[in-house]
Amino acid sequence: QVQLVESGGGLVQAGESLRLSCAASGRTFSSYAMGWFRQAPGKEREFVAAISWSGGSTYYADAVKGRFTISRDNARNTVYLQMNSLKPEDTAVYYCAASKSTRAIRRADYDYWGQGTQVTVSS
Secondary structure, rough: OOOOEEEEEEEEEEEOOOEEEEEEEOOHHEEEEEEEEEEEEOOOEEEEEEOOOOOOOOEEOOOOOOEEEEEEOOOEEEEEEEEEOOOHHOEEEEEEEEEOOOOOOOHHHOOOOOOOOOEEEEE
């Protein structure tokens, strides 16, 4: 069982940056691939970024490639999402998730989810 708690969301202007954090409980954090998803009002939850258990492989949605960076610190049981050059279309609730899959880029690949943190980008 893995429990995930996101933090770091907020209201920013277009072009600014935010860093989201996701703290995980449990001793097996380093055995899970981790991902970030987002859900805007009236839309499906969509993949944003993922990172392998070791941190050696990362994956990004085209919409955020070059602007967002996912990283993890296995000693701190934490995964991060650095978001730069934010746009109004990045506004959504951002969710952290944990997966046992090796290349977890689909929502169905993930076993555990956090409660989400709101990110709002004003124009």
